[in-house]
Amino acid sequence: xxxxxxxxxxxxxxxxxxxxxxxxxxxxxxxxxxxxxxxxxxxxxxxxxxxxxxxxxxxxxxxxxxxxxxxxxxxxxxxxxxxxxxxxxxxxxxxxxxxxxxxxxxxxxxxxxxxxxxxxxxxxxxxxxxxxxxxxxxxxxxxxxxxxxxxxxxxxxxxxxxxxxxxxxxxxxxxxxxxxxxxxxxxxxxxxxxxxxxxxxxxxxxxxxxxxxxxxxxxxxxxxxxxxxxxxxxxxxxxxxxxxxxxxxxxxxxxxxxxxxxxxxxxxxxxxxxxxxxxxxxxxxxxxxxxxxxxxxxxxxxxxxxxxxxxxxxxxxxxxxxxxxxxxxxxxxxxxxxxxxxxxxxxxxxxxxxxxxxxxxxxxxxxxxxxx
Amino acid sequence: xxxxxxxxxxxxxxxxxxxxxxxxxxxxxxxxxxxxxxxxxxxxxxxxxxxxxxxxxxxxxxxxxxxxxxxxxxxxxxxxxxxxxxxxxxxxxxxxxxxxxxxxxxxxxxxxxxxxxxxxxxxxxxxxxxxxxxxxxxxxxxx
Numbered sequence: 001x002x003x004x005x006x007x008x009x010x011x012x013x014x015x016x017x018x019x020x021x022x023x024x025x026x027x028x029x030x031x032x033x034x035x036x037x038x039x040x041x042x043x044x045x046x047x048x049x050x051x052x053x054x055x056x057x058x059x060x061x062x063x064x065x066x067x068x069x070x071x072x073x074x075x076x077x078x079x080x081x082x083x084x085x086x087x088x089x090x091x092x093x094x095x096x097x098x099x100x101x102x103x104x105x106x107x108x109x110x111x112x113x114x115x116x117x118x119x120x121x122x123x124x125x126x127x128x129x130x131x132x133x134x135x136x137x138x139x140x141x142x143x144x145x146x147x148x149x150x151x152x153x154x155x156x157x158x159x160x161x162x163x164x165x166x167x168x169x170x171x172x173x174x175x176x177x178x179x180x181x182x183x184x185x186x187x188x189x190x191x192x193x194x195x196x197x198x199x200x201x202x203x204x205x206x207x208x209x210x211x212x213x214x215x216x217x218x219x220x221x222x223x224x225x226x227x228x229x230x231x232x233x234x235x236x237x238x239x240x241x242x243x244x245x246x247x248x249x250x251x252x253x254x255x256x257x258x259x260x261x262x263x264x265x266x267x268x269x270x271x272x273x274x275x276x277x278x279x280x281x282x283x284x285x286x287x288x289x290x291x292x293x294x295x296x297x298x299x300x301x302x303x304x305x306x307x308x309x310x311x312x313x314x315x316x317x318x319x320x321x322x323x324x325x326x327x328x329x330x331x332x333x334x335x336x337x338x339x340x341x342x343x344x345x346x347x348x349x350x351x352x353x354x355x356x357x358x359x360x361x362x363x364x365x366x367x368x369x370x371x372x
Numbered sequence: 373x374x375x376x377x378x379x380x381x382x383x384x385x386x387x388x389x390x391x392x393x394x395x396x397x398x399x400x401x402x403x404x405x406x407x408x409x410x411x412x413x414x415x416x417x418x419x420x421x422x423x424x425x426x427x428x429x430x431x432x433x434x435x436x437x438x439x440x441x442x443x444x445x446x447x448x449x450x451x452x453x454x455x456x457x458x459x460x461x462x463x464x465x466x467x468x469x470x471x472x473x474x475x476x477x478x479x480x481x482x483x484x485x486x487x488x489x490x491x492x493x494x495x496x497x498x499x500x501x502x503x504x505x506x507x508x509x510x511x512x513x514x515x
Binding site for chain 2: 028040043045236240302306326327
């Protein structure tokens with residue numbers, strides 16, 4: 001073990017405001033991006049199915065919440081991110097990315113325009129520090145400040161029953177809250193930001209609240225939702241849910257070495273915005289000829305493709321690599337996302353090297369699952 | 373089935389023997405073919421199934437396969453990971469639990485019963501003495 005590893009191993013993972021709740025629920029906890037998070041409470045397959053058929057309750061308080069505020073906040077984010085953020089209307093949200101000058105992805109983000117000069121940027125837990133550092137540097141020349149929230153919680157309610165549960169919690173309809181929008185709300189006397197966003201492929205809501213209120217809101221949502229089938233859901237099912245929905249995960253499909261184009265997400269790079277932005281020149285060039293392309297794979301054997309496994313052509317030559325793979329609880333067969341070298345982007349039949357044996361797989365369109 | 377945060381008390385039957393690879397071994401009364409031989413049943417422990425999560429696929433060896441201690445016997449795929457099963461003892465596979473082909477979830481629900489893997493005829497029953505007692509296994513598995 002190297003010195004660096006020793007440091008990482010001895011640093012105690014951080015606990016979210018809901019840690020005691022997870023312990024009392026008997027969760028299996030795991031160190032995820034420096035946070036002690038619930039991997040699952042009972043069975044990850046049961047939690048996955050609950051989100052597809054009823055609702056799941058998630059603690060996402062590990063994610064980075066960064067306020068970007070100031071008279072030039074919109075222009076600052078237009079410069080810092082790939083998206084055309086100044087076009088986002090008050091109360092709306094946008095999926096976007098923050099790229100390095102060479103076009104590599106620092107993180108994928110959701111940006112909420114809370115109103116006028118106030119934006120909330122949500123970063124992955126593993127990248128929160130890097131995103132905050134990059135944003136701080138990039139907004140420095142604008143009349144804008146970036147602040148990383150401390151002691152903030154995030155609770156998600158995801159699944160077809162989520163709208164009714166949220167309506168019971170806020171005492172009014174959510175009809176005026178479309179997908180990728182947010183509004184202020186009061187739950188049990190607590191002022192929260194209620195957003196209709198998620199990472200599961202289902203209708204769902206995310207509640208940004210102060211840490212000290214999180215356990216009370218969690219208990220309320222549990223009692224309001226349990227009759228409808230809501231159960232607590234961990235990170236394990238969150239990963240299979242997003243994989244079925246064809247959503248990329250940073251560290252798997254997205255990284256500093258790849259561009260949004262390769263991941264099939266060129267739409268988030270707004271080369272049509274008039275202002276310059278970090279990574280613009282490199283992305284304009286790298287977007288014209290991506291070196292690899294992200295595809296979906298349907299495993300035809302029962303063995304499961306996993307992150308890092310080689311993808312082979314009919315002759316056994318390596319033509320790509322699996323980025324994420326799992327047995328799909330909804331579909332009942334193994335699914336994966338993989339990068340194929342650009343020269344092989346059109347193939348339809350491949351094999352995956354699963355511990356030395358070439359298991360057949362079919363290239364299929366993403367996503368694997370779309371809600372009705 | 374309940375799982376606890378932190379050290380959990382998992383089920384470790386007293387009458388079984390164990391390996392540090394979280395497998396259990398049970399000596400059966402089944403009459404062995406060879407003189408002086410013994411037949412054992414092998415599976416994974418409650419602690420192991422709990423750590424793996426929901427098991428979706430189990431690959432088992434065919435009957436008649438000869439195995440040395442430490443050889444791969446097959447693999448267990450769960451939602452999050454795949455684990456190899458190692459032969460705890462040297463011998464010949466005399467039975468495999470075919471039910472697991474269609475119902476791999478039995479490993480989660482009944483690891484010491486319906487979720488068994490294989491039966492191995494071991495030529496040298498003295499090998500059994502090198503295995504862990506329930507108490508020794510409880511110590512290493514934190515149970």
